[in-house]
Amino acid sequence: MTLTIDRNAIDGLKAQIVLSDVIGQSVRLNRSGTWMLGLCPFHEESNPSFAVKDIDGRYVCFTCGAHGDIFDWVAHTDNLDPKADFLKVFRRVQDIAGDHSVATALPQHDTAMRGEKIKTDTEERRQKAIRHWRKGRPIEGTKAETYLRDCRGIRTVDFSGMPFRFIDDHERWIWCDQLKKPVMVGRWPCLLTAIQEVVPNADGKHRFLALHRTWFELGNPKNPQGKVKITYTEPGGKVRKIARKKIDGDWFGRGAIMLTGAGEVQATTEGIENGLTALELGPYKHVWVSVSLNAFATMPLLPVTRRLVIISDSDSKSRRDALMHQEQLTGAMHRQRLDHNVDVDLKPAPPGYDLNDWHLKQLLHHALATGQ
Numbered sequence: 001m002t003l004t005i006d007r008n009a010i011d012g013l014k015a016q017i018v019l020s021d022v023i024g025q026s027v028r029l030n031r032s033g034t035w036m037l038g039l040c041p042f043h044e045e046s047n048p049s050f051a052v053k054d055i056d057g058r059y060v061c062f063t064c065g066a067h068g069d070i071f072d073w074v075a076h077t078d079n080l081d082p083k084a085d086f087l088k089v090f091r092r093v094q095d096i097a098g099d100h101s102v103a104t105a106l107p108q109h110d111t112a113m114r115g116e117k118i119k120t121d122t123e124e125r126r127q128k129a130i131r132h133w134r135k136g137r138p139i140e141g142t143k144a145e146t147y148l149r150d151c152r153g154i155r156t157v158d159f160s161g162m163p164f165r166f167i168d169d170h171e172r173w174i175w176c177d178q179l180k181k182p183v184m185v186g187r188w189p190c191l192l193t194a195i196q197e198v199v200p201n202a203d204g205k206h207r208f209l210a211l212h213r214t215w216f217e218l219g220n221p222k223n224p225q226g227k228v229k230i231t232y233t234e235p236g237g238k239v240r241k242i243a244r245k246k247i248d249g250d251w252f253g254r255g256a257i258m259l260t261g262a263g264e265v266q267a268t269t270e271g272i273e274n275g276l277t278a279l280e281l282g283p284y285k286h287v288w289v290s291v292s293l294n295a296f297a298t299m300p301l302l303p304v305t306r307r308l309v310i311i312s313d314s315d316s317k318s319r320r321d322a323l324m325h326q327e328q329l330t331g332a333m334h335r336q337r338l339d340h341n342v343d344v345d346l347k348p349a350p351p352g353y354d355l356n357d358w359h360l361k362q363l364l365h366h367a368l369a370t371g372q
Contacts, residue, residue: 033317
């Protein structure tokens with residue numbers, strides 16, 4: 001009997017990795033809208049035709065046609081067959097994500113042992129996330145509340161009862177391939193957000209599944225939105241950009257950030273700040289955060305919901321970019337209709353923005369117009 005890996009586990013790993021950070025370790029990439037462009041590593045060229053799209057977790061060369069995701073990239077760089085050597089590729093991607101919650105090294109004949117190992121590893125990772133969560137305190141009166149109110153423009157939403165906590169001076173760790181061990185790249189204030197299982201347990205409670213962490217900074221006039229820039233200089237001297245957000249735990253296909261309870265009309269956004277902006281601006285009273293673009297399709301719903309509103313980003317910089325994004329959203333809408341028998345509407349943010357960025361621009365225009 002061969003070892004099989006659930007599709008949700010594969011998608012969950014993809015959602016945790018910023019593809020351009022990985023590819024950028026060997027290919028020089030420059031931003032062009034929401035694409036990262038560089039010289040194709042699959043063939044010789046002098047003009048860049050190789051593009052990485054983090055929002056989709058995909059790369060493509062518009063000259064030679066090479067394309068794929070993080071698994072294809074790892075297979076290429078490690079000289080592995082993406083099908084025959086998939087378990088080796090999967091383990092390598094686990095190392096990159098720092099997520100080993102899915103066991104891949106058990107005897108293939110021992111199905112029962114393998115299942116128990118997967119459960120044990122997943123639960124250990126969940127408990128580690130819970131320990132971080134318990135170190136936090138309510139965000140009222142903290143730097144996290146200041147970040148959301150002053151930097152992200154969430155002025156009127158009541159945060160009480162929402163799955164938020166705060167840790168000051170919180171460590172950011174990453175995996176270093178050269179050293180083959182985790183390294184700490186710094187400490188910053190951190191907003192903790194619980195990802196909960198949508199379907200309640202027998203007690204009517206939503207089980208803690210995973211932890212979403214957002215590092216930020218305050219008081220930097222050059223960075224009024226609080227998006228801290230994190231870098232790490234590798235042993236070889238290369239400067240690597242590090243994501244300021246991280247998810248710990250197994251949640252894909254089961255959980256969401258439940259900013260409110262469920263409603264007959266349920267709105268969902270990809271990011272936390274966008275979800276809070278949807279509540280700030282209205283008319284939505286029931287808003288969840290899917291956490292990633294891929295999760296729009298798999299996020300569970302409760303029976304009370306009859307209509308799902310997907311509030312999508314609209315910051316695509318090219319027609320090709322917009323078409324790829326729209327294709328994923330169309331697939332998500334179709335799957336939600338089939339899985340939950342609900343009406344699904346797409347409400348994109350104004351062109352060129354995600355919802356929170358557009359909201360911040362409107363606040364700035366108002367301030368300039370009124371002198372406030």
